[in-house]
Amino acid sequence: MTAATTVVQAGRAALGARVMSAIAPHGWSRLGVLWLGILLLAFVLPANGVTSAFLQGSAATAFGAIKDALLLGLFILVILTGRIRRVPVPIVVIVLMIVSLGLVSGAWTSSFTQAAYGWRNDFLPFLALIVTPAVLDRRHVPILATVFVVVAQIAAITTIVTWSQGLKWLFTLGVFPVPEGEPFPSSLFVAGSIVPRGFSPYTAPNESAAVATMMLAVLWTRPRWPLWLKAGLTVLPLVAIYLTQSRSGYLGLALLAAALVSWAIFRARPEMTWAFLTIMAAAGIAGITLYLFIDKVVSHIADPSLIGHSDSLLENIPFLITHPFGYGLGMVGPRALNYSSDAILVESFFLLLAIESGILVMLLFGVLLVYLFQGGVRARTLDGFLPAAVIAASVVSFTVLPTLQEGPVAYTLWILCGMGVVAARAGGPSRPVARSAIERVDGPSTPMPTAPETGAATPDGAPSRRRRALAGASGEGDDGRRGSRRSLRGAGDDGA
Numbered sequence: 001m002t003a004a005t006t007v008v009q010a011g012r013a014a015l016g017a018r019v020m021s022a023i024a025p026h027g028w029s030r031l032g033v034l035w036l037g038i039l040l041l042a043f044v045l046p047a048n049g050v051t052s053a054f055l056q057g058s059a060a061t062a063f064g065a066i067k068d069a070l071l072l073g074l075f076i077l078v079i080l081t082g083r084i085r086r087v088p089v090p091i092v093v094i095v096l097m098i099v100s101l102g103l104v105s106g107a108w109t110s111s112f113t114q115a116a117y118g119w120r121n122d123f124l125p126f127l128a129l130i131v132t133p134a135v136l137d138r139r140h141v142p143i144l145a146t147v148f149v150v151v152a153q154i155a156a157i158t159t160i161v162t163w164s165q166g167l168k169w170l171f172t173l174g175v176f177p178v179p180e181g182e183p184f185p186s187s188l189f190v191a192g193s194i195v196p197r198g199f200s201p202y203t204a205p206n207e208s209a210a211v212a213t214m215m216l217a218v219l220w221t222r223p224r225w226p227l228w229l230k231a232g233l234t235v236l237p238l239v240a241i242y243l244t245q246s247r248s249g250y251l252g253l254a255l256l257a258a259a260l261v262s263w264a265i266f267r268a269r270p271e272m273t274w275a276f277l278t279i280m281a282a283a284g285i286a287g288i289t290l291y292l293f294i295d296k297v298v299s300h301i302a303d304p305s306l307i308g309h310s311d312s313l314l315e316n317i318p319f320l321i322t323h324p325f326g327y328g329l330g331m332v333g334p335r336a337l338n339y340s341s342d343a344i345l346v347e348s349f350f351l352l353l354a355i356e357s358g359i360l361v362m363l364l365f366g367v368l369l370v371y372l373f374q375g376g377v378r379a380r381t382l383d384g385f386l387p388a389a390v391i392a393a394s395v396v397s398f399t400v401l402p403t404l405q406e407g408p409v410a411y412t413l414w415i416l417c418g419m420g421v422v423a424a425r426a427g428g429p430s431r432p433v434a435r436s437a438i439e440r441v442d443g444p445s446t447p448m449p450t451a452p453e454t455g456a457a458t459p460d461g462a463p464s465r466r467r468r469a470l471a472g473a474s475g476e477g478d479d480g481r482r483g484s485r486r487s488l489r490g491a492g493d494d495g496a
Helices: 003-023 032-054 057-081 089-108 112-122 124-135 140-165 167-173 205-220 227-244 247-268 270-299 304-316 318-322 334-338 349-357 359-377 383-400 407-427 435-442 465-473 485-493
Strands: none
Touching: 032 057, 032 124, 032 140, 032 167, 032 407, 057 124, 057 407, 089 112, 089 124, 089 349, 089 359, 112 124, 112 334, 112 349, 124 407, 140 167, 140 205, 140 227, 140 383, 140 407, 205 227, 205 247, 205 383, 205 407, 227 247, 247 270, 247 383, 318 349, 349 359, 349 383, 359 383, 359 407, 383 407
8 A cells, every 4th residue: 555545545534534523523322413304404394385286195295294203203312312401491391381281282172183283283393492402513503504594595596486487386386276165375466466476485475485584584693704795695585575575574674684783782882772672662663553553544445464464363362261271272273274164263373372272372482482582682692693583583474474383484483593592502691791890800900910821820919710700701811812722613613
């Protein structure tokens, strides 16, 4: 064997070791490859709607069940391997309570099949919020974020291309001609228009807009991507959202922008954040109130779709009083029409959970959102802010529409929130310490003399633990470099 051959083989071995370290940092024996299941979901979720439309019968059902089987399998492994301990306790408790109470409400459903279908659509996706932070390491977050952004570009191109085909695309999917006895797909059109709204590769326009805004949240919380790259990658999703003609998508974009600006202001001037949020909230409330007044009082015919949404909310609120512990699993929402003609159709995922499984489940859902949003705001890093950004981008959608009853939307929301939890966990909580605070502790003009290499205090003074703790909290080392070797490695992992 020549020396050149030996060098080549050694190089291949080193490259293979680095690849394996990225794929399975903890080794195969410790199930470090579980994160690849989340990576697979990033590709499967956008393809769910269109692929299922082209497949027939059991094949379509089997493809749609891939994500559910994968999530359940990962959840079981997370329990058996003890990785669930990596997930914040409040998330585990709240999610398991929501999922368990959802199962209990199945007692009010006469059909086991319908109850199982309802649990799969409405409650199973919540488990992704446990699985994702349990199986991901810090180095996986930038990889998954990049994949989600790339897939979002492909999805946006799909929306644009299929929208350009107009009615022809609906015939290709088999939506037209409408089978006898089936309702007309009015949600695919704006009132008075014969041009379909953009929606593919997802099942409907509002769902497509919700996912696109969440993908923009991923893009704009990439800490090391240059501004020009983010701006360029924003164009296609923006066009796709515009083609969906989804008001919830437009409002989601506005809230996402407000959340990102607020985070930037908080980093620069913490005292200005609440003023900014107060102004934004007041403007939003005033705008919505004026819009509703004009629509309901002045004209009442200005926006039939809006009237339908508001009337649906008002008509279904009494169910919260008559059925405070739930009406029945799988008996509420558009998906319930697959099993029952008398399903309760409600225009809010909050009300869907409350009517289906009880008011307590709806309250737990709200608490979970608040916990995730607060955790994102308190995160040290921009990618740790992802949960708050994603919730801001999608909250309007699932508040006025049952968009989270669609698996691809719900899975995407909880996976992205889980990624943000991992990023925040690695970065630590946000505890900014001003330089003046350090100076007040150790004095502004008496720097601690240190040894040239070790940084140890000289004999005339003990090492300042307080100074090191403050420097560590602010992310600064005594020598002006950021953090310890471990924190430098963590920052290097976030190279995406």
